[in-house]
Amino acid sequence: MPSSLGYAILALVASKPQSGYDLARQMKQPLGEFWQAKHGQIYPELARLEKAGLVEFNELAQKSRPPRKVHAITPAGKAELVSWASKPPQERPRNDELVIKAHALRRISSIAAMGLLQTELEAHDHRLAALEQRRAALESRNLSGLGIDSPRFGDYAALRHAIGTEREYVAWCRWLLAEVSPKTKARPAHRPSRSKRQVASHK
Amino acid sequence: MPSSLGYAILALVASKPQSGYDLARQMKQPLGEFWQAKHGQIYPELARLEKAGLVEFNELAQKSRPPRKVHAITPAGKAELVSWASKPPQERPRNDELVIKAHALRRISSIAAMGLLQTELEAHDHRLAALEQRRAALESRNLSGLGIDSPRFGDYAALRHAIGTEREYVAWCRWLLAEVSPKTKARPAHRPSRSKRQVASHK
DNA sequence: TCGGGCATGTAAATTGTTACATGATTAC
DNA sequence: GTAATCATGTAACAATTTACATGCCCGA
Numbered sequence: 001m002p003s004s005l006g007y008a009i010l011a012l013v014a015s016k017p018q019s020g021y022d023l024a025r026q027m028k029q030p031l032g033e034f035w036q037a038k039h040g041q042i043y044p045e046l047a048r049l050e051k052a053g054l055v056e057f058n059e060l061a062q063k064s065r066p067p068r069k070v071h072a073i074t075p076a077g078k079a080e081l082v083s084w085a086s087k088p089p090q091e092r093p094r095n096d097e098l099v100i101k102a103h104a105l106r107r108i109s110s111i112a113a114m115g116l117l118q119t120e121l122e123a124h125d126h127r128l129a130a131l132e133q134r135r136a137a138l139e140s141r142n143l144s145g146l147g148i149d150s151p152r153f154g155d156y157a158a159l160r161h162a163i164g165t166e167r168e169y170v171a172w173c174r175w176l177l178a179e180v181s182p183k184t185k186a187r188p189a190h191r192p193s194r195s196k197r198q199v200a201s202h203k
Numbered sequence: 204m205p206s207s208l209g210y211a212i213l214a215l216v217a218s219k220p221q222s223g224y225d226l227a228r229q230m231k232q233p234l235g236e237f238w239q240a241k242h243g244q245i246y247p248e249l250a251r252l253e254k255a256g257l258v259e260f261n262e263l264a265q266k267s268r269p270p271r272k273v274h275a276i277t278p279a280g281k282a283e284l285v286s287w288a289s290k291p292p293q294e295r296p297r298n299d300e301l302v303i304k305a306h307a308l309r310r311i312s313s314i315a316a317m318g319l320l321q322t323e324l325e326a327h328d329h330r331l332a333a334l335e336q337r338r339a340a341l342e343s344r345n346l347s348g349l350g351i352d353s354p355r356f357g358d359y360a361a362l363r364h365a366i367g368t369e370r371e372y373v374a375w376c377r378w379l380l381a382e383v384s385p386k387t388k389a390r391p392a393h394r395p396s397r398s399k400r401q402v403a404s405h406k
Numbered sequence: 407t408c409g410g411g412c413a414t415g416t417a418a419a420t421t422g423t424t425a426c427a428t429g430a431t432t433a434c
Numbered sequence: 435g436t437a438a439t440c441a442t443g444t445a446a447c448a449a450t451t452t453a454c455a456t457g458c459c460c461g462a
Contacts, residue, residue, distance in 0.1 A: 003420080003421070004298065004300055004303070005421080007300075011306045011307050014310070019441075019442090020442075020443090021440070024441095030294065032296075033302075034302060034303070035296075035298050035302065036296035036297070038423065039443085040422080040424075040445095041421075041422060043443055044444085047443095062441085064429075064431080065430065065431085065440065065441055066428090066440090066443085067442085068440090068442090069441090069442080081307055082310050082311055084304075085304045085307040085308070085311050086312075086315040086316075086319060088322055088323070089299070089304055089323070090300055091232060091233065092299060093232075093240070093450090094239070094297060094299075095207065095211075095238050095295060096292070097207055097210075097292035097293055097295065099238065099361050099364060100207070100210050100214050100237070100238060100288070101287075101288045101292055102357065102361065102364075103214045103218075103237065104288040105288070105357065106351050106352060106353075107281070107284065107285050108289050109289075110351075112289040113289075116288075116289060116290075116291065120292070147382060148309050148313075149309060153308070153382075154308065154309070155306070157302075157379060157382075158302050158305065158306060161302060161305075161371075164374065165371055167371070168367040168371045171367060172367055175363065176360060179350060179351050179360075206448080206449070207449090208449080222413075222414090223413085223414075224412070224413055240450080241451065242414085243416085243450080243451070243452075244449075244450060244451080246414070246415055246416085250415095265412090265413080266458090267457075267458045267459075268412065268459085269412090269413045269415085269456090270413085271412095271413070272414080
């Protein structure tokens with residue numbers, strides 16, 4: 001049985017035959033919103049999938065470069081993917097260093113804290129903008145719709161999730177930033193009051 | 204230098220001296236919203252931190268049970284934590300099997316797809332409710348506020364992030380479910396229209 | 407009496423990262 | 435000329451999971 005990464009690869013080569021290099025490009029930071037992995041993990045996994053008969057490749061020779069090995073899914077691979085996709089997913093830890101740093105935030109100087117958060121916020125704001133741009137591009141390239149029957153549905157679904165996640169992230173960063181800012185008089189951290197407050201809204 | 208897990212442990216024992224078992228309890232599925240790890244990883248890491256002089260423990264003997272080793276952070280540990288917390292975090296992959304399954308969703312039967320999504324949605328809805336209950340409990344136990352100076356600020360910040368993340372997740376699941384449902388006539392997947400649609404709202 | 411919680415640890419296996427290895431091409 | 439992109443792969447290391455190992459107490 002393939003690993004999760006193996007299934008991620010199967011899903012991608014099922015959409016379109018491609019090389020390990022292509023896969024690595026799609027699975028890399030910071031825009032790999034589908035599944036992230038490095039080429040050092042991808043090439044061996046592709047080899048395993050091939051040995052198991054779930055993918056097959058054909059080599060395209062190139063001048064002065066290693067040949068491109070374009071991998072395609074086999075019928076057995078498709079069957080395996082479909083069968084796996086129907087079963088409940090395994091939960092994985094969502095560990096994020098910033099959560100630890102936020103936990104220790106009150107122990108560091110507020111200058112340092114603001115710098116840290118500002119930088120994070122900017123990075124994730126940029127990533128969000130990039131993702132939204134990709135979404136807009138995807139939508140305009142698919143004027144006939146991106147419903148479940150569209151071949152791009154999978155990409156679209158992953159993108160929407162990535163955008164939602166990123167929005168939550170920037171909202172949280174902004175909340176943290178407001179908490180560490182000295183000028184927080186106007187909007188203090190949780191204090192009992194008669195009016196219920198909303199979770200920080202986005203944008 | 205400790206690993207990320209090491210710093211997560213430092214942050215927790217900095218709030219309150221505790222045993223490896225206590226740490227494992229807080230870091231376990233499905234409510235470990237801070238950092239997830241199993242005891243098999245925690246005990247060796249604690250031993251490393253102790254050898255490095257960042258934590259120290261004292262053994263509390265118990266009748267008919269291994270002694271509780273209550274670990275506390277040392278001044279050196281506190282310094283190391285603070286110094287690390289001020290530096291920019293390292294990005295980690297946020298890999299989720301459901302994203303792969305969603306990508307392959309159009310390849311599976313709509314019955315199977317709906318079952319899968321319904322189950323996921325329920326699980327995450329429950330988790331969200333549990334997290335919100337914890338937030339309410341935290342808030343009512345801290346009527347004097349949960350701002351940056353509160354000793355519970357770190358927990359509160361982590362909880363807010365977990366709640367936001369879970370809200371996004373259930374919204375995404377609901378969107379997916381609407382996409383696979385046959386009765387989607389009324390609210391089709393992306394189609395060009397003059398009225399802009401919002402990302403599914405929460406609650 | 408059976409499962410779960412308490413309480414520690416280690417060992418083996420898997421998964422993921424970083425670095426090593428090669429080498430032409432192209433854009434700045 | 436220097437860095438980035440293309441294109442493959444392997445090896446050493448680090449992180450994480452799962453299983454092994456022990457054993458009492460408590461509640462259903």
